[in-house]
Amino acid sequence: MTSATLPATGLPTAPPPLRRLGAKDLAHIPGETGWPVVGNTLRAVRDPLAFTNAMHAKYGPVYRNHLLGIHGVTLLGPQANEFVLFDQQRLFSSTMGWAPVLERLFPRGLMLLDFDEHRMHRKALSVAFKSGAMKSYLEQLNRGIEERVRRWIKGGPQFLFYPAIKQLTLDLAATSFIGDEAHLHSEEVNRAFVAMVAAAVTPVRKPIPGTQMYRGVQGRKRIIELFSREIPRRREAGGEDIFSQLCRASYDDGSLLSAQDIIDHMSFLMMAAHDTLTSSMTSLIWFLAKDQKWQQRLRNEAAGLYTGTQSERTRALSYEQLGDLPLTDMAFKEAMRIIPPVPSIPRRSVRAFDFGGYHFPAGTQVSISPLFTHRMPDIWPEPLVFDPIRFSEEASRGRHKFAWVPFGGGAHMCLGLHFAYMQAKCFVYHLLTRAKISVPEGYTPDWQVWPIPKPRDGLPVHLAPI
Numbered sequence: 034m035t036s037a038t039l040p041a042t043g044l045p046t047a048p049p050p051l052r053r054l055g056a057k058d059l060a061h062i063p064g065e066t067g068w069p070v071v072g073n074t075l076r077a078v079r080d081p082l083a084f085t086n087a088m089h090a091k092y093g094p095v096y097r098n099h100l101l102g103i104h105g106v107t108l109l110g111p112q113a114n115e116f117v118l119f120d121q122q123r124l125f126s127s128t129m130g131w132a133p134v135l136e137r138l139f140p141r142g143l144m145l146l147d148f149d150e151h152r153m154h155r156k157a158l159s160v161a162f163k164s165g166a167m168k169s170y171l172e173q174l175n176r177g178i179e180e181r182v183r184r185w186i187k188g189g190p191q192f193l194f195y196p197a198i199k200q201l202t203l204d205l206a207a208t209s210f211i212g213d214e215a216h217l218h219s220e221e222v223n224r225a226f227v228a229m230v231a232a233a234v235t236p237v238r239k240p241i242p243g244t245q246m247y248r249g250v251q252g253r254k255r256i257i258e259l260f261s262r263e264i265p266r267r268r269e270a271g272g273e274d275i276f277s278q279l280c281r282a283s284y285d286d287g288s289l290l291s292a293q294d295i296i297d298h299m300s301f302l303m304m305a306a307h308d309t310l311t312s313s314m315t316s317l318i319w320f321l322a323k324d325q326k327w328q329q330r331l332r333n334e335a336a337g338l339y340t341g342t343q344s345e346r347t348r349a350l351s352y353e354q355l356g357d358l359p360l361t362d363m364a365f366k367e368a369m370r371i372i373p374p375v376p377s378i379p380r381r382s383v384r385a386f387d388f389g390g391y392h393f394p395a396g397t398q399v400s401i402s403p404l405f406t407h408r409m410p411d412i413w414p415e416p417l418v419f420d421p422i423r424f425s426e427e428a429s430r431g432r433h434k435f436a437w438v439p440f441g442g443g444a445h446m447c448l449g450l451h452f453a454y455m456q457a458k459c460f461v462y463h464l465l466t467r468a469k470i471s472v473p474e475g476y477t478p479d480w481q482v483w484p485i486p487k488p489r490d491g492l493p494v495h496l497a498p499i
């Protein structure tokens with residue numbers, strides 16, 4: 034469907050085809066195009082926040098940019114976030130915004146659909162995130178996390194946190210997303226999937242043999258083969274994992290999702306969950322390892338839920354207890370404020386629009402920046418200080434709703450955000466009631482911010498059993 038307008042509402046049902054803009058189309062907006070061909074890409078990738086700060090200082094909150102071969106604009110601050118994400122006028126296409134990064138490996142994932150079609154798919158997928166389904170994922174998370182934390186503690190006090198949590202997140206996703214089917218838990222599935230995720234952000238965008246993109250494309254082929262074979266059986270069986278839920282999910286008219294839709298949504302969901310969860314849990318643990326006082330507060334909070342009716346060996350966080358961890362909730366929010374897992378969010382305008390006193394043509398590539406907004410000192414005093422109390426009810430009062438947007442907002446707001454809170458809380462619950470985690474005095478990891486933040490040294494930590 035390519036019609037740009039829907040007569041009944043005057044709003045588009047799907048984005049129209051648009052030409053890519055050149056430097057001239059945006060010449061009236063303050064900003065710079067940078068070097069020939071590469072534009073500002075190298076500066077921006079090396080240190081995205083320093084680059085954004087420098088552009089903001091020079092040109093203000095609306096500026097023109099030239100990144101990864103695309104001429105576009107960046108709109109900064111909570112008002113810009115609201116305008117672009119809330120998008121009441123259906124001005125912005127997520128499909129076209131994300132296409133340069135995700136289209137080859139994750140085509141037709143939920144974030145790559147727009148408007149009416151997006152709404153229809155989002156509704157169908159939401160069955161996999163209802164409370165009954167979430168309870169069953171939490172059971173899996175409890176089991177997987179508890180077992181892994183014990184193993185880490187047994188392995189000795191020094192270990193690299195980032196690769197360890199990345200592996201754990203992948204293994205947990207294998208169970209809650211795919212189920213207990215041993216043949217889909219093979220090294221091969223893991224490898225294929227990891228190759229797809231890595232390829233999504235690789236600089237060489239063509240699948241030339243030997244490149245990461247080539248391995249990603251091969252991985253996608255393999256996943257399609259393996260998952261396709263499974264679908265007929267899962268349509269009949271009653272599995273509680275996300276894959277099985279999608280096999281039985283239907284659209285409003287009662288028709289089941291097609292096999293291709295199921296595969297595209299599954300691959301996208303696994304990608305959307307994997308690096309974001311890994312990144313957010315790594316930054317949370319880094320802040321807690323540095324701030325022993327907050328670590329102890331969270332430990333006390335978690336220990337307070339343990340009633341003693343469960344044996345030490347089997348204690349688990351129940352779904353009903355998720356709301357009883359307000360300090361953990363605030364600490365997780367604060368970690369994602371300082372280090373948002375998705376530092377910037379792209380869109381493309383399907384029609385011309387005005388914002389901040391400027392006029393933008395149809396087809397403008399637009400970027401907003403959770404990273405910049407989350408560190409604006411007039412909203413977040415001393416923005417680099419880890420202070421979860423910023424998220425108390427009192428401190429949050431009067432703050433702009435789009436000043437904190439790690440999960441986006443509006444129609445495309447993260448569908449897995451409750452899953453993310455659940456996994457983070459379950460992890461903190463099991464880790465902090467069993468171990469004390471620390472880093473040497475004065476240590477600060479060097480963070481690679483783009484495309485998804487991670488500590489370059491893997492975050493070496495010290496784990497002491499308690």
Ligand code: HEM
Pocket residue numbers: 127143144145155301302305306307309310313373374375378379438439440441442444445446447448449450452453
């Ligand atoms: C801390 C962890 C996570 C963060 C920070 C995060 C962040 C985001 C953001 C910023 C978006 C919106 C992007 C946009 O508007 O263009 C998004 C969308 C999405 N996320 Fe997450 N995410 C996380 C975890 C998860 C998990 C665990 C899942 C699945 C279980 C998931 C599934 C999705 C899906 C399906 C979308 C697309 C929604 C739509 O287009 O309607 N995410 N996420």
